Amino acid sequence: LNTGSPRPIEAYGIGSFEGSPPRGVAKSGAGVIDLNALQSGGALRSLGLPESLFAGKSLNGFMSLGRDTWFAVEERLTELIETGQVPEEALHPLGSARLSLPVEVADFCDFYASEHHASNIGRILRPGTDPLPAAWRTIPLGYHGRAGTVVVSGTPVRRPMGVVMTADGPRYGPSGRLDLEVELGYVVGVPSNNGQAVRVEDAREHIFGVVVVNDWSARDIQAFEYQPLGPFLGKSFATSVSAWIVPLSAIELWAVDGPEQGDEVPPHLACAQPRAFDVNFELSINSTVLSRPAARYLHWSAGQLVSHLTSNGAGLRTGDILATGTVSGPEESSWGCLMELTWGGERPVSLSDGSRRSWLEDGDTVTITATCGSGGTVTLGDVAGKVLG
């Protein structure tokens, strides 16, 4: 089993094989390891884990056990791989696994952590004013999304219906401005107590790993509804996440400084450098690469998002997902949604088949891949979805 990666265990997920019930799996190169088979076969016995830990339909049980267990499992799996001790019945080719949503999602939060994205949106929607919302540099702005419509990569996404403003007034119909958003999502493993804020530097005790996120957005539905309560039905129809969760410890190897923060940041959110990750995305529609957003431009760190979310006393639960919001960089080639890439729909982008897009059309497949480091050799994951009419 040659993974071509510095870490033999790259990611965790939920998979089934030839109709078997779903169970916890680990990705290692071109192979998928059936963790439930390992556990019931005794290969993980030394770890003293619950017998059915990997027998469920989500990784929540495993994720809740904390860093010591996460590291012990990874170490033992690495040992099994490197010594050729993975039993044949627990090893499957990557393509044979049918992957499902790896997390039972508790609460889904979405932030607005990219300065370039927030500024672009401000310039498009409120030209001539300060493009950033007043509180933007002081606290990470965010909102709660719909946990029940988070779907795994590969799930088709139906074009949402909604009430939008037309020349004849508001009308209910299919969204005409369907968009995608390139995001990174932090998946919470270890819960925190209600009433107790998580410190920025302690967030890594809670975050199990990261997923790649496409936060589908209907801009016309959103525009009609968002004052004063924020995004709602323009977002809640679907959010796609990658099937593989990459351990936080893996992307921590790619920590980089990130943008400067000003003294607007209050002391409880202050955070030493480095606090960004060198994660590089590639956004495609129907195989035409449209942009390459980069997470190193994100203004707010994972630790700051977790700390802010809990700063009012709200506890974390296993399965919470905190997404960054659209990841956009300074150049047009690094913008993370059509709203920016087409500047509000005014400047359509071209696909390789010669067609043009202001917004997504029925039948379009959106694919977002992510790799770590500038070489792009270490895959972080990918999320794909086709638009159905």
Place this chain on the structure above:
Amino acid sequence: LNTGSPRPIEAYGIGSFEGSPPRGVAKSGAGVIDLNALQSGGALRSLGLPESLFAGKSLNGFMSLGRDTWFAVEERLTELIETGQVPEEALHPLGSARLSLPVEVADFCDFYASEHHASNIGRILRPGTDPLPAAWRTIPLGYHGRAGTVVVSGTPVRRPMGVVMTADGPRYGPSGRLDLEVELGYVVGVPSNNGQAVRVEDAREHIFGVVVVNDWSARDIQAFEYQPLGPFLGKSFATSVSAWIVPLSAIELWAVDGPEQGDEVPPHLACAQPRAFDVNFELSINSTVLSRPAARYLHWSAGQLVSHLTSNGAGLRTGDILATGTVSGPEESSWGCLMELTWGGERPVSLSDGSRRSWLEDGDTVTITATCGSGGTVTLGDVAGKVLG
């Protein structure tokens, strides 16, 4: 067992007795019926329900089974009560039950369904402009809240911390403008499919029942954060719900016309009268009654909230709660939050001990009770919580 109610079975909840594990219970007058004891004793055998249906920590399993089962259970329980067949071991005095959160909350949504509330907030925050948001009469405005911090009545609520604007700029500290909101909450039993909007008239197939809600709000945290993504940490620290869920069919007996709706309402949300409920609240702080909000003034009906939420294709899940937002009537005596009652903190209210309140103080206990009908003899439920510093 004389319930003094037209319906012997008034509500369902989750309770434990003298340290027993939590189980499903029903309220009947001054008694609590242990549904798990009935089920394991065979008294519900004719219904063919799963053996452990009432053995869990939530009512979700029961709620998911749909109206036919809800009605069959109520009918059988009524028969057992009226014929004196409830076994002694399944019957407990009301005070002996330790009640817990009756629902495993899936997604929590909050709306803005009261015209009087939305208008008052507009007048306070944006004087001199049209007080209602532009889309308000066309669609029910709403947002997703935090499901993980929904707590049962009686749970103390810690004053949230947060970043608020001060004369010296933004500062992190305890909220100085802690408020309550009187709301009604619709609890979803039967899920709906993603991609399929629920029609207004079909919402009753999905809503199991109603709870009384106190949507605690930190107005200063909310004011600093809410542009442009809406309420977030100003709300997410706690939402209290009553321990008893009253079946929808019970409050449907109290259906009333509700306010007129204009032709702004799009056809898919159109709804025949009657579409409000004659539910009357009483809001108290430390036993001083401050106001009597009435649900008959709610502009948007339960069916319209459900239909709107699913109109973009988002599915319902068992355990979703849709809250109405603050219930306020036309008169000051029927306003449902301190923001309105003190007009943004400018006109403190007086309590019976001579003290005054612009906002909640540590140690204050907020109690909201609700009854059906103008006589107020049929209890809908109550929700109480004490503010801790």
